[in-house]
Amino acid sequence: MSKVQIFSLIVSILLALVIFQLIRKKKLKEQYSLLWFLTVIVMLVLALWEGLLYRISSLLGIAVPSNALFMLAILFMFVMSLHYSILVSRLTDQTKMLAQQLALLDRDIRKEHESKTSADSDQGS
Amino acid sequence: MADPRVLVIIPAHNEADSLADVIADIRSSLECGIVVVDDGSTDHTAQIAIEQGVELLSLPFNLGIGSTMQTGFRFAHREGYDIAVQTDGDGQHDASYLPKLIEPILRGESDFVVGSRYLTDTDYSGSRGRRAGTAMFSKILSLMLKQKLTDATSGFRAADKALIAQFARDYPRDYPEVEALLVAHMAHFRVREIPVAMRQRGGGRSSINRFRSVYYVVKVLLALLVVASRRRTPRVES
Numbered sequence: 001m002s003k004v005q006i007f008s009l010i011v012s013i014l015l016a017l018v019i020f021q022l023i024r025k026k027k028l029k030e031q032y033s034l035l036w037f038l039t040v041i042v043m044l045v046l047a048l049w050e051g052l053l054y055r056i057s058s059l060l061g062i063a064v065p066s067n068a069l070f071m072l073a074i075l076f077m078f079v080m081s082l083h084y085s086i087l088v089s090r091l092t093d094q095t096k097m098l099a100q101q102l103a104l105l106d107r108d109i110r111k112e113h114e115s116k117t118s119a120d121s122d123q124g125s
Numbered sequence: 126m127a128d129p130r131v132l133v134i135i136p137a138h139n140e141a142d143s144l145a146d147v148i149a150d151i152r153s154s155l156e157c158g159i160v161v162v163d164d165g166s167t168d169h170t171a172q173i174a175i176e177q178g179v180e181l182l183s184l185p186f187n188l189g190i191g192s193t194m195q196t197g198f199r200f201a202h203r204e205g206y207d208i209a210v211q212t213d214g215d216g217q218h219d220a221s222y223l224p225k226l227i228e229p230i231l232r233g234e235s236d237f238v239v240g241s242r243y244l245t246d247t248d249y250s251g252s253r254g255r256r257a258g259t260a261m262f263s264k265i266l267s268l269m270l271k272q273k274l275t276d277a278t279s280g281f282r283a284a285d286k287a288l289i290a291q292f293a294r295d296y297p298r299d300y301p302e303v304e305a306l307l308v309a310h311m312a313h314f315r316v317r318e319i320p321v322a323m324r325q326r327g328g329g330r331s332s333i334n335r336f337r338s339v340y341y342v343v344k345v346l347l348a349l350l351v352v353a354s355r356r357r358t359p360r361v362e363s
Binding site for chain 2: 096099103
């Protein structure tokens with residue numbers, strides 16, 4: 001096993017442990033953890049199976065295998081941030097709806113309270 | 126329309142200084158409900174609304190003008206109002222034009238009426254950049270709607286009941302004025318402009334600075350493109 005393989009192996013295992021710990025502490029939803037575990041598995045496979053990266057790069061017509069790796073990694077990150085953008089948009093929309101609903105309910109409670117206090121003072125007089 | 130119920134929506138972000146006067150002007154001009162939508166103000170905007178005895182919708186944090194207006198439309202829709210009017214909280218809009226603004230809706234001639242500064246020769250000048258932006262958007266909208274529009278960015282406007290329902294469901298988020306016009310047109314609402322005079326904004330503290338104005342133009346152009354790419358939907362009656 002080459003030096004770089006051992007290094008990649010250690011990094012992958014460390015990442016897997018971090019993700020597992022995050023799930024255990026409930027800081028990461030399982031939905032996302034699956035994706036990150038998948039990422040770590042891909043890293044592991046690439047680290048252990050030496051020939052795979054060469055095959056992929058020649059398949060894509062990329063001369064230097066490391067470039068193929070970088071390209072795939074950047075592509076993956078791009079898709080991930082796009083995914084987060086969609087997610088943030090949805091959350092923003094939901095927050096907006098909640099804030100509006102809160103404003104409406106807040107008004108209703110105030111009205112209810114006002115009519116109650118005025119009814120009370122009517123009884124008192 | 127027999128005895129229509131009109132709601133004037135005042136989106137307000139830190140308008141404590143002018144709000145009381147604005148409310149008084151509206152009351153002397155039109156018999157209507159008034160709701161102040163407080164967009165996370167840090168001054169006592171909300172307190173003034175309560176003191177004046179108008180409806181108050183208080184947003185817990187700043188959402189921006191579009192979502193603030195939508196809050197008002199949601200309220201108007203829920204309370205079954207026939208017409209909703211939008212007017213600024215800074216006193217820029219002259220409340221004496223309110224009856225004229227809703228008249229085309231009352232007569233059943235229009236569903237969405239916009240008060241235009243530029244339809245007749247008024248003494249309103251505004252900054253040159255603002256005028257140019259408004260002129261450009263008005264030109265683009267005129268082409269898209271196939272009718273002449275002069276003040277697409279005006280925030281002094283009235284919507285009928287069906288349009289209230291539409292806006293309660295979906296209203297553009299920021300810089301909504303231009304986009305809302307196209308959205309209404311795409312949903313087969315009849316848009317109409319009437320001439321109004323507007324006052325100069327006191328102190329000239331426009332909320333749009335140089336960098337933002339670039340973002341404004343790009344954002345609105347993109348939004349128009351997106352809305353125009355959608356299919357025209359049949360008009361939904363409330």
